[in-house]
Amino acid sequence: MLNPSRLCQIVERVQGITNGNTFVSSYLLNWYWPLHNTSNQTIVRAHAGALNDSCSCEKHRHCVQPGGIYSSTMNNAYWIMPGIRVGCSIVETWLNSTLECLYNQACINLLQVYVSTASVYISDVINVTVLDPVLPSRFATNIMIQELVNELFIESFQYEISYLEFYNQCAPSVCLYTFGKRSNFLIIISRILALWGGLTVIFGFLAPCFVKLLFKINAYRKKN
Known part of the structure; x- marks a missing residue:
């Protein structure tokens, strides 16, 4: 399954490449060409689109303005559509919009x-x-589509774990596993007592031999 953060990185990278290479929107959202007619020639110059009269698509690709039905001169709006925000590209428009109208x-x-x-x-x-x-949903009706993309449009995850199906698919020939276990207080005490008992047995075996060796050394010194 695609990681949500990975998808956001892909969308952000595509948008950055599109804006950085000055790809022109087919709807002339970011650039447009007004015609300047003179006596003997026509001059076509590219102009960057400016949204809200303050944000230019030439410098910023996150410019948005309320979307709706505008006049041909884009000076006045007949109707502002709820939830729609027009950006410098179709993708930016949809990511910054909501589904309120639907x-x-x-x-x-x-x-x-x-x-x-x-x-x-x-x-x-x-x-x-x-x-x-x-209908029950964890998404609000006025949530931005960008947030829906961040969540992969998924309402909820349902996990179904089947170890039988897993082994049938993988068909492993050998299975090994390890597990770590922390020692508690009683185990530590029992190990200390066991170590003490072991040392007691060892000292009980070595002590007579050590005493006999001391007596032999002492007798040898007296004899000489």
């Missing part, structure tokens, strides 16, 4: 009205069922 049928209906009005490719309203906020 829990609200009125929000979905209004979104479909604006989309079908603005796009010639979508003429019919799509039947979308809202998410049920009553």
Whole structure:
């Protein structure tokens, strides 16, 4: 299973590479090209997108602003969509957004009205069922998708341990195991007594021999 921290590192690295190499978003979120017409030529210059009039995608890739339905000049908003925050790329947009609108049928209906009005490719309203906020979940309805990614979108882990299946899959020919055990107070006392008893037996065996040796040495000295 993929480690959550490993997934976050991969996403962060991809986003860093995309921003560092100045890859242009197909939706012109980070860069755009205004046309400057002169008498005999047209000049196309790349301009970095600025969100909230203060954060430039040229210097920072974490710029976000509330998302919604804007006018063609992006000066005023017809409708701010709950939970959506537009960033310098599609990935940044989704990671910084929430799923609040998907829990609200009125929000979905209004979104479909604006989309079908603005796009010639979508003429019919799509039947979308809202998410049920009553269903038990450890994630809040207004949680950022970035946090869902950090948790791998997993509600809970269920572990099922089967040693029989493990050995059937691995089919080991030899099994060895070791275990460590700390000595408690009674074991230490018993070992000390056993050591003392062993020394007593050894001294009881060596003492007579040592005394006899002393007597022989003393008799030898007197004789000479």
